[in-house]
Amino acid sequence: MSQLKLSKEGWSNQTLFILAAVGSAVGLGNIWKFPYITGENGGGAFVLVYLACVLLIGIPVLLSEIALGRAGKANPVQAMANLAHENKASRLWFLLGLNGVLAGALILSFYTVIAGWGVAYFFESLLGTFNGIGKEAVGEHFSTMLASPMQLLFWHTVVSIITVYIVSKGVKSGLERAISFMMPGLLLILLVLLGYATTTGAFGQSFSFLFSPDFSKLSWQAVLTAMGHAFFTLSIGLGTMMVYGSYLSNKYSIVKAGVWIAFADTAVALLAGLIIFSIVFANGLEPGSGPGLLFQTLPIAFGQMTGGWFFGTLFFALVIMAALSSSISLIEPAVSWFDQNWGIKRKKAAWILGSLIWFIGIGTVLSFNEWSDVHFLGDRTFFDSVDFITANIMLPLGGLLMAVFVAWVVSPKDRAEYIDLNSRLMNWFVFDLKWIAPVAILTVFATNLVGADSVLLMILVSLAVYGVYVWNAMRKNG
Ligand code: PFF
Numbered sequence: 389m390s391q392l393k394l395s396k397e398g399w400s401n402q403t404l405f406i407l408a409a410v411g412s413a414v415g416l417g418n419i420w421k422f423p424y425i426t427g428e429n430g431g432g433a434f435v436l437v438y439l440a441c442v443l444l445i446g447i448p449v450l451l452s453e454i455a456l457g458r459a460g461k462a463n464p465v466q467a468m469a470n471l472a473h474e475n476k477a478s479r480l481w482f483l484l485g486l487n488g489v490l491a492g493a494l495i496l497s498f499y500t501v502i503a504g505w506g507v508a509y510f511f512e513s514l515l516g517t518f519n520g521i522g523k524e525a526v527g528e529h530f531s532t533m534l535a536s537p538m539q540l541l542f543w544h545t546v547v548s549i550i551t552v553y554i555v556s557k558g559v560k561s562g563l564e565r566a567i568s569f570m571m572p573g574l575l576l577i578l579l580v581l582l583g584y585a586t587t588t589g590a591f592g593q594s595f596s597f598l599f600s601p602d603f604s605k606l607s608w609q610a611v612l613t614a615m616g617h618a619f620f621t622l623s624i625g626l627g628t629m630m631v632y633g634s635y636l637s638n639k640y641s642i643v644k645a646g647v648w649i650a651f652a653d654t655a656v657a658l659l660a661g662l663i664i665f666s667i668v669f670a671n672g673l674e675p676g677s678g679p680g681l682l683f684q685t686l687p688i689a690f691g692q693m694t695g696g697w698f699f700g701t702l703f704f705a706l707v708i709m710a711a712l713s714s715s716i717s718l719i720e721p722a723v724s725w726f727d728q729n730w731g732i733k734r735k736k737a738a739w740i741l742g743s744l745i746w747f748i749g750i751g752t753v754l755s756f757n758e759w760s761d762v763h764f765l766g767d768r769t770f771f772d773s774v775d776f777i778t779a780n781i782m783l784p785l786g787g788l789l790m791a792v793f794v795a796w797v798v799s800p801k802d803r804a805e806y807i808d809l810n811s812r813l814m815n816w817f818v819f820d821l822k823w824i825a826p827v828a829i830l831t832v833f834a835t836n837l838v839g840a841d842s843v844l845l846m847i848l849v850s851l852a853v854y855g856v857y858v859w860n861a862m863r864k865n866g
Pocket of ligand 1: 412413414415416417418492495619620621622623624626627628629714715717718
């Protein structure tokens with residue numbers, strides 16, 4: 389693959405880049421997925437592992453990914469090809485970009501289905517369905533919705549069309565315009581709900597569920613889920629941040645942006661968790677009730693609180709916006725790849741890709757009804773399988789390779805040019821990317837593959853395999 393194919397589009401300024409990246413990071417992952425997987429995995433210890441993953445793997449990979457995009461100046465496939473060429477590395481690095489483009493499409497295929505639940509709930513809240521509703525009725529309402537493939541398909545289609553429409557408009561008149569009014573509103577509503585959560589009488593219980601770790605509840609599968617979630621929630625490992633970085637001018641600080649993105653994303657997840665578990669415990673609900681958690685808890689609060697109709701409707705409007713500002717970023721790597729490498733103009737590319745992804749999404753629609761007993765990977769439904777392969781395998785693998793590229797392939801001089809860290813922090817950063825992040829990711833993979841009898845052994849094996857690989861590669865390159 390030859391060089392060039394540079395991005396022609398760009399963000400208007402750094403604030404809009406940060407907003408767009410925060411918009412991508414903050415989404416269903418924070419408000420819907422984080423609370424339910426935390427509930428399924430027993431709370432505190434899981435949260436701690438997730439926070440450690442954000443700090444030790446997430447932030448370094450996030451900075452690397454933005455930097456790779458900005459330096460490669462193109463969609464993930466072409467950016468990696470450009471950088472491999474510049475650094476005289478293997479041409480196969482473009483596969484890292486391709487892994488991302490594919491993962492983005494797969495995630496989007498279920499993301500629009502779940503966002504569709506949010507749209508349905510928005511209209512229902514507006515029509516007063518949740519006024520004074522009790523917990524049984526909320527549960528029943530949710531199950532009835534899931535049981536209807538046509539209803540799910542309808543909302544999945546609506547979200548897919550809006551996503552494609554925004555993306556087809558381009559960076560400035562599509563992405564930027566949509567994002568700039570969504571994010572502040574979301575934060576405001578979360579704060580109002582937090583206020584309500586403190587009045588439920590179960591706020592303390594919710595707090596200790598999230599923050600007092602009980603490691604006996606933690607399995608290696610849970611560690612993999614926590615790590616996968618750190619990737620999912622920060623939108624890293626698949627090239628979204630690379631594409632967004634490719635639209636970023638060289639004069640802006642990547643570190644400042646990265647720290648803001650990670651902070652905002654983590655804060656929203658923890659707030660959403662606190663709110664939802666307060667309602668769960670106050671109503672004697674099950675924290676481990678799975679993907680329906682958000683949709684079976686919040687309507688109870690809205691049904692009871694003063695102004696619930698107003699706040700409920702607003703909340704679901706914001707869920708939709710948070711989801712849309714993420715869904716557009718999931719398809720953007722593929723669209724810009726089609727546009728830049730295949731000569732298919734953005735508009736056409738967005739509609740072709742959107743249709744394909746919509747079609748794959750039908751599998752997720754059916755996972756909750758007709759196919760609920762059809763298993764794909766192990767005992768996972770279609771939805772669970774796509775979620776598992778993307779978040780737990782494709783994204784960490786993508787992140788691992790990005791870390792390796794920045795740490796081992798890029799020269800120290802270029803690295804210093806790409807990423808504005810002072811020399812002490814840079815040393816830490818490089819050490820983390822060279823050893824901590826890759827070995828941690830490999831260990832979690834290995835332990836899940838062969839069982840968790842001896843974790844120490846797995847760390848040593850991963851370190852040895854990785855070490856031999858690095859040594860071999862360095863020897864070949866002289
Ligand atoms: N970070 C988004 C969320 O938490 O909902 C999901 C996501 C968006 C993942 C974009 C990956 C991505 F590239």
